[in-house]
Amino acid sequence: MRVLSGVQPSGTLHIGNFFGAIRQFVALQSEHECYYFLADMHALTTVQDAGRMRSLVRELAAGYLALGLDPARSVLYRQSDLPEIPELTWYLSTVTSMGLLQRCHSFKDKVAQGVVPNHGLFAYPVLMAADILIVRSDLVPVGKDQKQHLEVTRDIAASFHAVYGREIFTLPEPLIQDDVAVVPGIDGLKMSKSYGNTIDIFGPEKPIRKRIMSLVTDSTPVEDPKPREGSALYQLLKIFAPVEERPWVEGAFDNGGVGYGEMKKKLFEYFLATFGAARSRYDELMADPAEVDRILLAGAARARETVAPLMDDVRRAVGIR
Ligand code: ADP
Numbered sequence: 001m002r003v004l005s006g007v008q009p010s011g012t013l014h015i016g017n018f019f020g021a022i023r024q025f026v027a028l029q030s031e032h033e034c035y036y037f038l039a040d041m042h043a044l045t046t047v048q049d050a051g052r053m054r055s056l057v058r059e060l061a062a063g064y065l066a067l068g069l070d071p072a073r074s075v076l077y078r079q080s081d082l083p084e085i086p087e088l089t090w091y092l093s094t095v096t097s098m099g100l101l102q103r104c105h106s107f108k109d110k111v112a113q114g115v116v117p118n119h120g121l122f123a124y125p126v127l128m129a130a131d132i133l134i135v136r137s138d139l140v141p142v143g144k145d146q147k148q149h150l151e152v153t154r155d156i157a158a159s160f161h162a163v164y165g166r167e168i169f170t171l172p173e174p175l176i177q178d179d180v181a182v183v184p185g186i187d188g189l190k191m192s193k194s195y196g197n198t199i200d201i202f203g204p205e206k207p208i209r210k211r212i213m214s215l216v217t218d219s220t221p222v223e224d225p226k227p228r229e230g231s232a233l234y235q236l237l238k239i240f241a242p243v244e245e246r247p248w249v250e251g252a253f254d255n256g257g258v259g260y261g262e263m264k265k266k267l268f269e270y271f272l273a274t275f276g277a278a279r280s281r282y283d284e285l286m287a288d289p290a291e292v293d294r295i296l297l298a299g300a301a302r303a304r305e306t307v308a309p310l311m312d313d314v315r316r317a318v319g320i321r
């Protein structure tokens with residue numbers, strides 16, 4: 001099966017991104033033909049500063065590689081290195097009804113949050129459909145929030161087929177990891193860069209430790225058992241603790257005698273044990289931008305070979321070139 005997914009370089013990678021997305025990307029590499037890209041054209045709908053865009057792309061690329069996406073097994077590329085994507089986006093736009101896009105939750109949500117919408121933000125699902133359809137992906141691993149965009153992608157493909165009377169695209173299926181609970185942030189809400197409650201994966205140790213130590217907890221005295229319900233600290237400990245340490249975590253909550261400060265120190269230890277190797281690799285990659293660029297350009301060349309026959313079919317179908 002062909003798998004494709006992407007992440008926007010619109011903020012620093014946090015542990016929610018790893019457990020909710022990148023961990024699945026890594027696992028799928030061993031069984032499928034995978035295409036993973038950096039959705040920099042998507043990020044332009046919100047990041048509009050060239051310097052910041054460049055560093056976010058560099059950080060995300062180093063993060064992908066450090067966390068185990070392997071250019072020998074997957075095709076890794078930057079969306080903007082495939083000019084065929086915006087070209088296909090336009091062909092698809094002309095068969096996409098306004099109503100379909102007006103019904104998209106993510107657009108409505110962003111507007112409700114007070115984002116002043118630009119046309120790019122409105123048209124974003126068409127760009128996403130082009131990302132997916134262009135490599136004929138069968139499976140698209142995404143979070144629940146992206147499920148509707150997959151339905152829109154299928155609708156757009158079907159509409160193209162109906163208009164031009166030819167079946168060119170593969171209709172993709174979403175691969176939604178239901179067992180991956182939403183990773184909570186330090187305030188107990190969903191961890192998200194837009195809530196400022198993240199624990200980053202990379203970067204200097206000290207601020208990460210400080211973040212973990214500032215996890216919101218209640219005022220249960222040290223000697224008392226601690227409530228698990230609604231505790232972000234408990235959920236994070238469960239996500240991170242190695243199997244042999246799980247009884248310690250349960251006992252710390254159920255029996256009392258262990259303070260929240262001590263538990264947070266443990267959480268920080270587990271964090272380093274989980275990400276230590278990736279963090280060193282990330283630092284090496286960040287110090288060698290030429291190597292990262294080489295990997296991305298090689299990936300783009302492979303992706304362009306994949307998409308060429310489909311683009312020929314599409315151009316022939318619409319009567320252009
Ligand atoms: P953010 O919410 O920080 O803006 P993105 O929307 O860029 O993150 O998410 C990138 C990927 O990481 C998506 O596939 C999303 O489902 C996943 N993800 C983000 N936050 C979490 C979280 N708190 N728990 C689980 N998965 C998450």
Ligand code: TRP
Binds near residue numbers: 005039128142
């Ligand atoms: N919209 C996705 C997000 O915000 C990122 C994305 C862009 C994507 N194009 C994609 C994901 C294609 C999967 C497939 O997380």
